[in-house]
Amino acid sequence: MSSETKKILTTDGIPLEESLKKAEKKNKLKAFLLVCPLLLFLIITYVFPIGDMLFRSIDDRMVTDMLPKTYKAMEKWDGKDLPDEEVFKAFYLDYKKLVEEKTFGKLATQLNYEKNGFKSILKKLKRKMKKFEEGNYKEQIMGVHKRWANVEYWRALKRRAPAYSYSKYLKGVDMYENEDGKIVQVPEDRRVHKILWVRTVEVAFFVTVLCFLMAYPIAHLLATLPMKYSNLLMICVLLPFWTSLLVRTASWMILLQQQGIVNDFFVWIGLVSDENRPEMMYNKTGTYVAMTQILLPFMVLPLYSVMKTISPSLMRAGKSLGGTPFVAFWKVYFPLTIPGIGAGCLLVFILAIGYYITPALVGGASGTLISNQIAFHMKSTLDWSFASAMGLMLLTGVLAIYWVYNKLVGVDNIKLG
Amino acid sequence: MSKNSQFVKFDKVDKSYDGKVLVVKDLNLDIAEGEFITMLGPSGSGKTTCLMMLAGFETPTNGEIYLDSNPISNIPPHKRGIGMVFQNYALFPHMTVYENLAFPLRVRKVSKDDIDKKVDKALSMVSLTGFENRMPGQLSGGQQQRVAVARALVFDPAVVLMDEPLGALDKNLRESMQYEIKHIHESIGVTVVYVTHDQGEALTMSNRIAVFNDGKVQQLSSPDKLYEEPVNSFVAEFIGENNRFAGQVTEISNNKCKVKLDSGSEILANPIAVKSNGEKTMVSLRPERALINSKEKMENNFKGKIEEVIYHGDHTRVRLDLLGNKEFILKVPNSSANMEIKLGNQINVSWNSFDARALDPK
Numbered sequence: 001m002s003s004e005t006k007k008i009l010t011t012d013g014i015p016l017e018e019s020l021k022k023a024e025k026k027n028k029l030k031a032f033l034l035v036c037p038l039l040l041f042l043i044i045t046y047v048f049p050i051g052d053m054l055f056r057s058i059d060d061r062m063v064t065d066m067l068p069k070t071y072k073a074m075e076k077w078d079g080k081d082l083p084d085e086e087v088f089k090a091f092y093l094d095y096k097k098l099v100e101e102k103t104f105g106k107l108a109t110q111l112n113y114e115k116n117g118f119k120s121i122l123k124k125l126k127r128k129m130k131k132f133e134e135g136n137y138k139e140q141i142m143g144v145h146k147r148w149a150n151v152e153y154w155r156a157l158k159r160r161a162p163a164y165s166y167s168k169y170l171k172g173v174d175m176y177e178n179e180d181g182k183i184v185q186v187p188e189d190r191r192v193h194k195i196l197w198v199r200t201v202e203v204a205f206f207v208t209v210l211c212f213l214m215a216y217p218i219a220h221l222l223a224t225l226p227m228k229y230s231n232l233l234m235i236c237v238l239l240p241f242w243t244s245l246l247v248r249t250a251s252w253m254i255l256l257q258q259q260g261i262v263n264d265f266f267v268w269i270g271l272v273s274d275e276n277r278p279e280m281m282y283n284k285t286g287t288y289v290a291m292t293q294i295l296l297p298f299m300v301l302p303l304y305s306v307m308k309t310i311s312p313s314l315m316r317a318g319k320s321l322g323g324t325p326f327v328a329f330w331k332v333y334f335p336l337t338i339p340g341i342g343a344g345c346l347l348v349f350i351l352a353i354g355y356y357i358t359p360a361l362v363g364g365a366s367g368t369l370i371s372n373q374i375a376f377h378m379k380s381t382l383d384w385s386f387a388s389a390m391g392l393m394l395l396t397g398v399l400a401i402y403w404v405y406n407k408l409v410g411v412d413n414i415k416l417g
Numbered sequence: 418m419s420k421n422s423q424f425v426k427f428d429k430v431d432k433s434y435d436g437k438v439l440v441v442k443d444l445n446l447d448i449a450e451g452e453f454i455t456m457l458g459p460s461g462s463g464k465t466t467c468l469m470m471l472a473g474f475e476t477p478t479n480g481e482i483y484l485d486s487n488p489i490s491n492i493p494p495h496k497r498g499i500g501m502v503f504q505n506y507a508l509f510p511h512m513t514v515y516e517n518l519a520f521p522l523r524v525r526k527v528s529k530d531d532i533d534k535k536v537d538k539a540l541s542m543v544s545l546t547g548f549e550n551r552m553p554g555q556l557s558g559g560q561q562q563r564v565a566v567a568r569a570l571v572f573d574p575a576v577v578l579m580d581e582p583l584g585a586l587d588k589n590l591r592e593s594m595q596y597e598i599k600h601i602h603e604s605i606g607v608t609v610v611y612v613t614h615d616q617g618e619a620l621t622m623s624n625r626i627a628v629f630n631d632g633k634v635q636q637l638s639s640p641d642k643l644y645e646e647p648v649n650s651f652v653a654e655f656i657g658e659n660n661r662f663a664g665q666v667t668e669i670s671n672n673k674c675k676v677k678l679d680s681g682s683e684i685l686a687n688p689i690a691v692k693s694n695g696e697k698t699m700v701s702l703r704p705e706r707a708l709i710n711s712k713e714k715m716e717n718n719f720k721g722k723i724e725e726v727i728y729h730g731d732h733t734r735v736r737l738d739l740l741g742n743k744e745f746i747l748k749v750p751n752s753s754a755n756m757e758i759k760l761g762n763q764i765n766v767s768w769n770s771f772d773a774r775a776l777d778p779k
Contacts, residue, residue, distance in 0.1 A: 317507035319494040320472055321521035322572065328495070331520070335511045 050395070057168055057389035063110050063160040066103070067094045071161045079158060082151050088138040091157075092129070099126055113383060115156035121145040168389035173197070193373065193390075200370040203287055203359075204352035210292045211299040211348045212341065218296075219303035219340075224312065234304075241297040249361045252290040256281040256362070282364025290358045295351055299344040306340030342409045350398050370394060421485065424450035424608055425471065425576060430480035432466050432632075440466050442632040444480070448610065453602050455611040455619040458629030459655070464612050467629075468578050471610060473497050485575065495524075500569030500577040500607075504584055506561045508553040514540070514564050515549035521572040539567040542601060559590045566598065576608045583618065595621055616656050620644065628652050644703075649690060650776040653701040660707070660745050662700040663778065666691050673770055676700055680741025685716045685770035690777045697778035704734075704746045706772040709758075715767040721745060723762050733758060739766060 008016040064071060069090035077083045098104040104126060111118035121144065128144045142149040159167070159177065170176050170183060174191040178184050185191065218237065222230050240248055255261050263277045272278060280286055310333065318328030356371040363372070370390065377387040425448035432441040441463040448454050456464035469475040471482060473494030481488045489497055500521075509517050518536040527535070540546050543563035553561055562582060569577050579598075583591045599622050602609050613619055619626050620640040628635045628643065628651075636643060636652045647653035650661070662684065668675035674688040676698055686700045708715075721739035732748050735758055739745040747766065749758060758764070 311505060311507060313503045313505060313507040314509065316472075316474055316494070317501065317503055317509070318520070319474075320497075320499060320501040320578075321568065322495050322498070322524045323520070324495050324524075325493075327524055332509055 053388040053391055056385050057392055058164045058166060059385060060160060060165045060167075061163045063107065064163045066098055066107050067091065067157075070094050070157070074158050074161060077154075077158070079155055080151075082138075082149065083154055085136070085138045087154075088141050092132070092137045092141065095122075095125065096129065099129070109382075111157065111160065113386075114160055115153060117147060118153065118156070121147045121153070168386045169393065171386060172390045172393050193370075196368070196370045196373050199284075200353055203284065203291070203367075203369060204349050204355075207288060207291045207295060207352045208299075208345050208349045210288065211296050212345060214292070215296055215299035215303055215344065216337075216341075219300050219307050222300070222304045223307035223310070237297055237300050240293065245294065245357060246361075248294060249290055249358050252286070252293070253281060253362055256286055256289065281362050282367065284363075284367045286362035286364070287359045287367035287369075290362050291352060291355060294358060295348045298347045298351060302343035302347065303337065303340040306337055306343075310336050338409070342405065346402070346405055349401065353398060353401075354394060422449040423447045423483070424452075424485055425610070426483040426486075427467070428481050428483065430467075430470065430477045430482060432463070432470060432475065433478045439478075440632050441470075441477075444632075444634065446627060446634060446637065448608060450608055451606045453599070453609045453611065453622060453624045455613060455623040455626045456629055457613060457616060457619040457626050457655075460614060462629040463632040464627075464629040465580060468580055468610060468612050471576075472499055472501050472578055498572075498574050500572070500574035502562075502565045502569045502577065502579040502582045504581045506553075506565040506582075506585075508561055508564055508568070510553050513550050513552055514545070514556070517553065517564060518568050518571050521568065525572060535571050539571040542570070542605075543567045543597070558586050559594060562586065562594060563597070566601065570601070570605070570607065574607070576610060579609065579611045581613050582611075583613075583615075591618070598622065620656075628655060630655070646689075647701065647774065647776070650699045650701060650779045653774065653776060658704050658746055660702045660704060660742065662702075662740065662742060662773075664698055664700060666694055666696045666698055666775065669694060674775055676775060678740055682719070682740050684719075684740070684773065686773040686775040687771050689774045691775050698775045699778050700773050700775050702768060702773045704748045707747055707766050707768040709747065709749060709764050709766055711765075711767045713767075716770045717773065718765065718767040720763050721766050723758060723760055723764065726758055726760055737764075737766065 010016050010019050012019075067090075070087060073087045073090035074083065077087060095104065095107075098107055104122065108119045108122045111122065125141065125144050125148070132140050147153055167177060172193055174186045174194045175183055176186060218233075222233055222237070224230075225233065253260075257263070258277045258279060258281075260281075262280065263272075266272045267274050267277065280289070314332050314336070315328050318332040319325065323331065353369075354371050355369060356375060359367055359369045360372050360375070363369070371394070374387045374390050374394070377383045377390070425446075427444045427446040430441060430444040431439055433439050444463075444467065446467075456467060458464045466475060470477050473489070473492065477490060481490055483489065484497065484499075509520065512520070515536055518539055519532050522532045522535060536549070537546070540548065543566055545560060545563055545567065548556070548560070548564075553564065556564065562585075565582065566579075569579075582598075583594050586594060595618055598609075611619075611622065620643075623640055625637060625639055626643050627637045630651050636648050638646075643652065644657055647656060653659050654661075662676070662678050664676040664678040664684075666674050666688070667677045667683065669688055669691065672687060674686055674691060675683055676686050677683050684700065686698075691698050719739055721737035723735055724738050724743065725736035727734040727736075730751070732750050735747040735749055736743075737745040737747060745766075
């Protein structure tokens with residue numbers, strides 16, 4: 001072969017590559033236009049909200065914007081002792097403006113997230129402020145409440161100075177930046193989030209394992225039964241899938257409650273005495289039972305679709321070559337189902353880790369998960385930036401799991417159907 | 418070395434799947450050691466069921482199968498030591514060629530060195546040396562088939578079963594694989610039970626052929642006998658081409674009978690399945706046994722009109738309207754003497770009564 005490659009020309013003398021590009025251009029444009037609506041839809045419904053969530057979780061401008069003079073004055077403050085008159089005056093002016101604009105409530109809420117007790121002293125300050133005389137604001141403000149003379153509160157105020165902060169993320173793992181700027185854990189009795197994270201991963205893990213143990217035989221049965229039976233069984237598997245999630249969860253409540261059917265049955269067969277009916281709801285047991293049942297189809301379907309493609313003659317070949325039924329299963333059948341196992345487990349785990357409604361209804365205090373906490377902050381405390389931060393942490397966790405899975409099994413080995 | 422002529426024995430075997438229909442009816446079949454026997458038949462004739470019963474994937478509803486004089490009905494498949502080649506190869510897709518071949522040896526706890534040796538030997542037998550580390554998906558259909566054959570033989574089984582192993586290959590490959598399998602069989606002398614619906618395959622490869630239909634063995638004989646001397650009209654029909662005349666026996670002697678056809682003419686035939694006057698019969702005649710314009714004097718001599726001429730190169734197929742049969746086929750060798758074969762011409766057709774076999778009317 002010659003070392004230099006000759007450019008191939010079309011009969012018109014244009015380089016072939018160029019004319020090919022030209023010819024393909026129209027098709028590419030057409031293809032792009034066809035996917036355009038979906039692309040837009042994805043951007044609007046997916047990229048934009050997640051971007052917004054990311055921004056919200058670090059956005060701390062509200063307080064910064066409400067107290068511009070204060071933070072300007074605070075630049076010179078070293079944070080060791082109480083700030084000087086200049087800061088107090090600036091704070092008085094900022095707050096007075098907020099009171100006039102009637103937006104001081106927001107500030108109170110925000111500062112109260114930072115340090116408890118801020119809300120009441122701000123309210124008190126608002127009332128007393130009307131009678132303030134000009135000059136010497138430091139004395140006057142400190143006279144309103146003794147907390148105003150506490151340097152901790154001023155440090156807390158200063159911590160909210162940066163326009164962007166990662167403090168919400170620290171809060172999500174029960175940590176905070178203390179007065180010296182060090183990242184430390186909150187006192188042990190207040191570490192609520194860590195428990196929730198661990199519980200969420202634990203529940204997701206065991207629900208995945210339970211789903212796998214139950215789905216594998218069902219999927220195998222589905223894949224090997226004759227058509228007329230397997231169709232019926234398939235409907236049995238899918239029927240709960242088609243039923244409303246709320247209805248299914250509610251029916252588990254009926255079944256599992258202390259005077260419920262399952263407990264009645266246990267008493268009837270003498271497994272437990274009537275006085276000692278076990279609590280199966282409003283705790284982790286309820287969460288496990290209901291979530292496993294609800295997520296089961298997500299495990300059955302990928303497994304089934306993979307098992308369906310495994311020729312029954314492979315098992316026969318394994319046996320005819322001298323493998324016991326177990327060896328034939330373990331060496332031949334099982335390895336071939338791994339793509340389905342991977343897909344099913346990943347699907348169930350990811351769904352379970354963000355599960356909300358079922359733990360909310362049957363979880364009780366010991367069975368709620370991190371998503372319930374997120375919802376709590378969305379709806380009750382209205383601390384959306386904290387909810388966003390936790391949501392993003394959850395999303396990052398899921399992506400990390402996906403990454404690990406990809407390293408271990410390979411995503412191209414996943415088969416969903 | 419005296420060979421066991423009843424190495425595999427089907428003894429009065431019945432098989433039914435639903436308790437209503439017998440798929441295999443009263444099967445008695447002896448297979449000699451080292452024999453290449455083919456079960457041939459249309460789909461649904463019970464041949465694959467027989468193979469599956471021998472392999473142990475189906476149990477006989479009644480009767481017993483013996484392997485080397487031991488009843489095997491209660492022995493599970495993995496303890497029978499029977500190699501099997503499947504229709505779709507059934508290679509383990511997640512294992513390399515080496516691992517596929519090593520599988521039967523590993524489960525038998527053969528030492529690593531012996532496994533290497535045996536796999537090497539088996540691969541060289543199917544001329545695939547050097548393919549050890551390929552995955553089955555990287556092989557062509559023919560190569561996969563050869564791996565499957567090697568895998569069924571690598572643990573030196575007493576019997577190898579092959580269930581339409583060449584069905585998925587194209588015609589040329591199929592033919593060369595037929596010879597390859599035949600040569601392997603000849604060189605190692607293993608007993609082969611082969612199932613196919615392709616009569617050409619059966620005729621070229623087998624020592625004996627069992628023709629199955631309707632759950633029964635219709636005829637069990639060597640390939641040439643099967644073709645030349647079919648014992649009933651199903652076999653005559655199923656193996657090779659066949660011209661048929663339906664009629665009634667009017668006169669019968671030792672080796673000849675007169676048959677009055679439905680069209681009114683009478684022909685002389687060889688009484689195979691008819692015993693007495695008045696019996697209904699189907700006379701079967703191979704296309705190549707009927708000659709045109711024969712110089713020889715023959716017992717049956719008729720005129721027919723040419724309906725269709727199909728040129729095949731070495732021979733010409735001619736469809737005639739003869740004695741009321743519009744589907745009468747002739748194979749005329751390509752020679753200058755047969756140039757007047759033209760559409761619409763009348764020609765003389767003659768054959769010996771010996772070749773016209775009067776069989777059951779079906």
